[in-house]
Each structure stands twice: as C-alpha cells, then as structure tokens.
Amino acid sequence: MRVRYAETDTMGVVYYANYFVWFEVARCDLLRAVGATYRELEARGVLLPVIEAHCEFRDPARYDDDLEIATTGALLSPVRVEFRYEVVRQADRTLLATGRTVHAAVDGQGRPRRLPADVREVLA
Amino acid sequence: MRVRYAETDTMGVVYYANYFVWFEVARCDLLRAVGATYRELEARGVLLPVIEAHCEFRDPARYDDDLEIATTGALLSPVRVEFRYEVVRQADRTLLATGRTVHAAVDGQGRPRRLPADVREVLA
Amino acid sequence: MRVRYAETDTMGVVYYANYFVWFEVARCDLLRAVGATYRELEARGVLLPVIEAHCEFRDPARYDDDLEIATTGALLSPVRVEFRYEVVRQADRTLLATGRTVHAAVDGQGRPRRLPADVREVLA
Amino acid sequence: MRVRYAETDTMGVVYYANYFVWFEVARCDLLRAVGATYRELEARGVLLPVIEAHCEFRDPARYDDDLEIATTGALLSPVRVEFRYEVVRQADRTLLATGRTVHAAVDGQGRPRRLPADVREVLA
Numbered sequence: 001m002r003v004r005y006a007e008t009d010t011m012g013v014v015y016y017a018n019y020f021v022w023f024e025v026a027r028c029d030l031l032r033a034v035g036a037t038y039r040e041l042e043a044r045g046v047l048l049p050v051i052e053a054h055c056e057f058r059d060p061a062r063y064d065d066d067l068e069i070a071t072t073g074a075l076l077s078p079v080r081v082e083f084r085y086e087v088v089r090q091a092d093r094t095l096l097a098t099g100r101t102v103h104a105a106v107d108g109q110g111r112p113r114r115l116p117a118d119v120r121e122v123l124a
Numbered sequence: 125m126r127v128r129y130a131e132t133d134t135m136g137v138v139y140y141a142n143y144f145v146w147f148e149v150a151r152c153d154l155l156r157a158v159g160a161t162y163r164e165l166e167a168r169g170v171l172l173p174v175i176e177a178h179c180e181f182r183d184p185a186r187y188d189d190d191l192e193i194a195t196t197g198a199l200l201s202p203v204r205v206e207f208r209y210e211v212v213r214q215a216d217r218t219l220l221a222t223g224r225t226v227h228a229a230v231d232g233q234g235r236p237r238r239l240p241a242d243v244r245e246v247l248a
Numbered sequence: 249m250r251v252r253y254a255e256t257d258t259m260g261v262v263y264y265a266n267y268f269v270w271f272e273v274a275r276c277d278l279l280r281a282v283g284a285t286y287r288e289l290e291a292r293g294v295l296l297p298v299i300e301a302h303c304e305f306r307d308p309a310r311y312d313d314d315l316e317i318a319t320t321g322a323l324l325s326p327v328r329v330e331f332r333y334e335v336v337r338q339a340d341r342t343l344l345a346t347g348r349t350v351h352a353a354v355d356g357q358g359r360p361r362r363l364p365a366d367v368r369e370v371l372a
Numbered sequence: 373m374r375v376r377y378a379e380t381d382t383m384g385v386v387y388y389a390n391y392f393v394w395f396e397v398a399r400c401d402l403l404r405a406v407g408a409t410y411r412e413l414e415a416r417g418v419l420l421p422v423i424e425a426h427c428e429f430r431d432p433a434r435y436d437d438d439l440e441i442a443t444t445g446a447l448l449s450p451v452r453v454e455f456r457y458e459v460v461r462q463a464d465r466t467l468l469a470t471g472r473t474v475h476a477a478v479d480g481q482g483r484p485r486r487l488p489a490d491v492r493e494v495l496a
Binding site for chain 2: 250252253254269272273276286287311312
C-alpha cells in the first residue's frame with residue numbers, strides 16, 4: 001500500500017484517521033485471502049460493523065511511503081470478531097503503528113447473527 | 125465552514141478533492157434553506173447523483189481558515205439540476221475557488237425521474 | 249456538527265474512521281474555546297501529534313444527523329495530553345460513541361517539548 | 373485500484389470526490405513510470421498544485437470493484453501541465469468516468485517555475 005497525497009496533512013505526515021481506512025483495506029484483503037470477500041458476506045446477509053477501534057502511533061508515515069500491513073483475525077465469539085494490525089514501512093522495516101478493531105456480526109436489521117461456519121473456521 | 129486539519133495535505137494547504145466535499149455540504153444547505161432537505165428527497169425516492177463536477181482553484185485555503193461558500197442552484201431540465209459555488213475566505217474576502225456540479229434526478233433504480241414540483245419551483 | 253454525505257458508506261451509516269476526524273474538530277474547538285488555537289500552538293513551535301486513539305461505537309450516525317461532541321482535555325504530563333469525547337445525536341440525546349486520544353507535545357523536529365504554561369493551566 | 377469501503381456513500385456507490393483522489397494516485401503513478409516521482413519533484417523544489425479539475429461520471433463504481441485508470445499527461449506550457457484520466461471497471465471494461473486536471477508548476481513560494489527539462493520531455 002502506497003501512501004496517497006490525500007492522506008497526508010499539514011504536518012507532512014499521514015493524518016491519523018487514515019490508518020483506520022488502511023485497517024479496513026487490510027482486513028478485507030485478509031477475508032479475500034481466506035476465500036470470503038466482505039462483498040460476499042454482505043450478499044449472504046452478514047454485516048461486520050466496527051464496534052471498537054484502537055491504534056497506537058509510533059512513527060509517522062509520509063507521502064509515497066510503501067507500507068505493509070500484517071493482519072490477523074480471531075473469533076471472540078460466534079457473533080464477534082477481532083482483527084489486529086501492524087503497519088510496517090517497507091524501506092527500513094520500521095513498525096509505524098499497531099491497531100485493533102472489534103466487529104459485531106449482524107444482519108441487515110442490525111440483529112446479532114452468527115458468522116457463517118466457513119468464515120468462523122478460517123478465523124478461529 | 126472552518127477548514128479541518130484532516131482536509132490539508134503535505135503542501136500545508138487544503139487537498140483539492142475536499143472542495144467537492146464542501147460543495148456537497150453547501151448544496152445540501154441550500155436545499156435545506158429552501159425547504160427541501162436531501163434526506164427528504166431520498167425518502168421521496170429522488171436521488172441526485174453528480175454527473176459532472178468542475179472546479180477552478182485560485183488561491184489555496186489553509187488549516188483553520190473560515191470559509192464561506194456562496195451557492196446557487198438552477199434547473200437545466202425537469203430531470204437535471206446545476207449548482208454553482210464560490211468559495212471565499214472570510215478574513216479578507218478573497219475568492220479561493222469557483223465550481224459547478226451537474227446532477228441527474230433519478231429514482232432508486234437509476235431511471236430518470238422529474239424533480240418534485242416544489243423543488244423545481246425554488247430552483248427555477 | 250452535521251453528518252456529511254461524504255462521511256457515510258454503503259451500509260448507510262457513517263464510516264467509522266470519520267469519528268476520528270470529528271474528534272480532531274472537537275478538540276480544536278476546545279482549544280479555541282480556552283484561548284489557544286491549534287494554529288497558534290503550531291506557530292509557537294508546539295505540535296500535538298496523536299500517539300494513541302480509541303473509539304467505541306454504540307449506535308450508528310446517519311447522513312444529515314445533527315451531532316454534538318462533548319470534549320474534555322487533561323494533562324497526563326507536561327508533554328502529554330489526553331482528550332475524551334462523547335458523540336451524542338441531538339434529536340434524541342442518544343450516545344453514539346465514546347472516544348479518547350492521547351497526544352505528545354513535540355517541537356518541529358519531533359522532540360518532546362513542554363506545553364506552554366497557559367495551555368497547561370486550562371487543561372489541568 | 374480496488375474500491376475501498378471508505379470511498380462509498382449511502383447511495384451504495386463511490387462518493388464523487390474520491391475520483392479526484394484516484395486521479396492523484398494515477399498521475400503520480402504516471403510520473404513514477406516515466407522516472408520522475410512527485411516526491412523527487414518536490415525535493416527539487418517543484419510543486420504541481422491543481423488549478424483546475426473536471427470529471428464526468430457515466431456509471432457508478434461500487435465497493436470492491438477493480439478499476440483501471442488510463443492516464444496521459446501533456447505540457448500546456450513550460451509552467452503548466454495537464455493530465456487526462458479514464459476510469460474503467462476491469463470486470464466488463466465499462467468506462468465509468470473521464471476527467472482532467474491542470475497543474476501549475478511553482479516553487480515553494482508559489483512562484484511559477486519551469487518544469488525540469490527531463491520531465492518536460494516525457495510529458496511533451
């Protein structure tokens with residue numbers, strides 16, 4: 001993932017809220033890699049709204065930096081899943097930030113809904 | 125409207141795409157002022173997707189600037205509306221940018237749909 | 249603060265990263281209210297990059313919602329400050345989210361720098 | 373380029389201002405491909421602020437779509453450059469949008485500055 005100019009701010013570094021956008025890209029890539037795109041989950045009636053988000057910022061990312069986001073997912077319960085993220089600058093392997101998001105599995109009406117078995121399996 | 129830190133970039137000025145976000149805020153405020161919020165329009169089955177957007181940038185806006193956006197709307201046809209924008213910095217009344225968006229009036233399936241008569245009237 | 253269309257996503261609710269943008273607006277408003285705009289702080293050589301950000305999401309905000317963000321600031325040390333946020337929907341006073349950011353006070357080179365005495369006082 | 377969830381809005385399609393963010397990514401990729409990254413240009417004291425931006429939207433992009441942006445650059449004068457963009461959905465080769473940005477070449481103080489000869493050459 002390469003830092004976009006739009007993602008920087010007057011301090012010359014990446015605006016902090018954008019790390020959460022990257023987290024979303026990273027967890028969707030993870031789901032895709034295990035065979036369950038978020039778009040398909042939605043089509044199957046499962047949404048995964050964020051109910052908690054956290055990030056610690058160690059070193060700033062700058063425009064045009066090449067970043068890597070290592071992501072892992074884990075079931076907290078049949079209706080709750082957690083993702084963890086590490087943002088690393090590729091050039092020197094510096095750890096820039098670590099984060100965590102927790103998601104509720106719900107249906108279109110916002111009611112709790114168990115994650116499909118195949119998704120639970122790959123995230124277990 | 126006050127410039128947010130998130131809206132600036134490494135150059136220390138507002139990132140150009142954000143002017144289009146402000147235009148959206150300005151045209152929604154205009155609709156609200158004439159008694160037709162965009163939310164209500166949606167509830168009545170009328171969407172106004174942008175089909176054309178244009179902006180000319182004269183002078184950059186910076187973090188914390190107080191801006192004013194003068195907006196006018198005009199019907200191009202019963203299914204097409206145009207908004208024009210002037211972004212002015214309040215402190216010294218400098219004109220920072222001028223813009224224009226054109227919108228199609230469509231229903232939920234994307235088919236052309238006449239704007240409600242009351243909205244057509246106020247925009248005429 | 250009124251929810252912008254740009255801030256919503258396909259789920260029809262506000263995209264989670266935008267709460268952190270609002271937090272920034274809220275803490276800058278707080279600083280302004282106590283007589284210390286962030287822009288002036290920067291001019292005095294003090295930057296306040298975020299080193300930790302957290303948010304819990306209870307109920308989603310939607311397009312055009314009127315929101316209120318109650319914000320408090322507290323010194324954690326002479327070079328560290330914390331802000332806490334509560335996002336409330338004005339129409340029904342529902343608490344939508346609570347959050348927290350921690351900031352390091354640094355100079356232009358990123359070295360720790362004590363917050364000016366007048367700012368420390370109002371945040372104490 | 374894959375559409376991010378953050379880039380969609382309540383209508384379920386990509387928010388229009390984000391096309392301009394993609395244009396920026398596309399023109400930076402073009403500069404990189406011809407051996408002149410924007411970061412290096414900045415280091416050489418040349419900035420390329422946008423002075424005009426235009427986009428026509430034909431068909432909406434949706435979450436998770438794979439998009440391709442064909443970009444060409446052309447010198448309008450030694451201190452002015454234009455980029456043109458075509459956004460195509462890869463799955464069915466549909467043209468979703470066409471756009472155009474014009475940029476002034478300036479130095480750090482905002483004064484006109486001729487583009488370096490090597491960049492002028494590749495964009496001619």
